[in-house]
Amino acid sequence: MSFRNYKDKIEEGDTVILYLSNNLYALDVQREIKNKKGEMIENVYQTPFGALKVKTLIGADYGTKIELTKGWGHVLQPTPELWSLTLPHRTQIIYTPDISMILLQLDLVPGCVVVEAGTGSGSLTHALIRRVRPHGHVYTFDFHEHRAKIAQEEFKDHGLADFVTAKHRDVLAEGFDKDLNGKADAVFLDLPSPWLGVPHALAAIKEEGGRFCSFSPCIEQVQRTCLALQEHGFQEITTMEVLQSEIKVSRRTVPVRDLSFLKQKSSISPVEEKPSSETSYVVGALPQSNPGHTGYLTVATLPPVYVRGKSKKDDDNISSENGEKMVVDENV
Incomplete structure (x- = not known):
């Protein structure tokens, strides 16, 4: 019933979204499930970061960080966007x-x-x-x-x-x-x-x-x-x-040459080949390819x-x- 209303606690029967390292998984919160033989067994969900005993989610808060056998993840409230x-x-x-x-x-x-x-x-x-x-x-x-x-x-x-x-x-x-x-x-x-x-x-x-x-x-x-x-x-x-086009924002450092010698009519000193300073800018770049x-x-x-x-x-x-x-x- 987790799609019907937003709530704080996870209840048995809810559908939750498991977030693991930029990967999303839909998970039904049930204490037990049937195996191939039709027998009721404990519901253990296998993930790339280890096993999760689903019954441990009951009563936990949405957004909670959960421990797995080989890592951790977050359990999220389902929305139409996440469900898609x-x-x-x-x-x-x-x-x-x-x-x-x-x-x-x-x-x-x-x-x-x-x-x-x-x-x-x-x-x-x-x-x-x-x-x-x-x-x-x-x-x-x-x-x-x-x-x-x-x-x-x-x-x-x-x-x-x-x-x-x-x-x-x-x-x-x-x-x-x-x-x-x-x-x-x-x-x-x-x-x-x-x-x-x-x-x-x-x-x-x-x-x-x-x-x-x-x-x-x-x-x-x-x-x-x-x-x-x-x-x-x-x-x-x-x-x-x-x-959909996403602009990537980053900071770039640009070398700057001191051109103050150009203000003088003549200059005995030769122009330096290396830049005399650097300036940092925040820039936005369009993606090289669109979806x-x-x-x-x-x-x-x-x-x-x-x-x-x-x-x-x-x-x-x-x-x-x-x-x-x-x-x-x-x-x-």
Whole structure:
């Protein structure tokens, strides 16, 4: 239950993050576990720095330094960011740089209702839950039955079942639940063909309007999604790519030559070849290489119902005046 609320003490049943020399491990705090024979034995977790008897963590403070047989580490409170770095990779993971931008672009606040298609490993879902709690809700769907079932179990084990509904469903073929029509403040799609999900997103978003976001690795997917959004009355369509770049700050010593002799018209003394002093500077340098491409985020706004028809009519008039119409190549 350690994901539900921040607390000081570790309790049995919690999920904790074990920090060992820049490596992170997710660990379930249980006194005993079953071995391959089905027998209950003491839970001993093996690490690169030796064995850890898990029962010794019960009652300890989060952030505590723990002793191992060959070293030591720290036990940390789990967060969506740390969970993303340690969770089992059932699908491609969306990491913190993209997640933070998604939460910002969807305009989420506590109390919002979010619909997500493509649960995957649940990395983004954990962050969505934290943003809309305590009165909001996340509805997440995955077409893979086994992944959907594992995600349901994880949300329950983490104490988040009250804030999320995870279901097995092929959204592109069946759409979202009819009960969700007109109830969502925002919709997020992480699907192979997000443009096919745009009509279902339109049906799910509230009459007052809302936000849309999709994650796609290929620009061809982005093109077709943008055309579908435009066709269904979405506005403010924008595509962006999030690349994280860290500036390395260091101190460098630079040799300085004394050039005071240049103030004189002539100088009998020859110029010294060696620098006469040194000066230290704090400098920042960009990395030699940037992180690779992850995916494109396409975001859009769906205006209120009373504006949608008017906006679509205005767009048609503009297209008629210009004599041009945007088309998409079906072979892309």
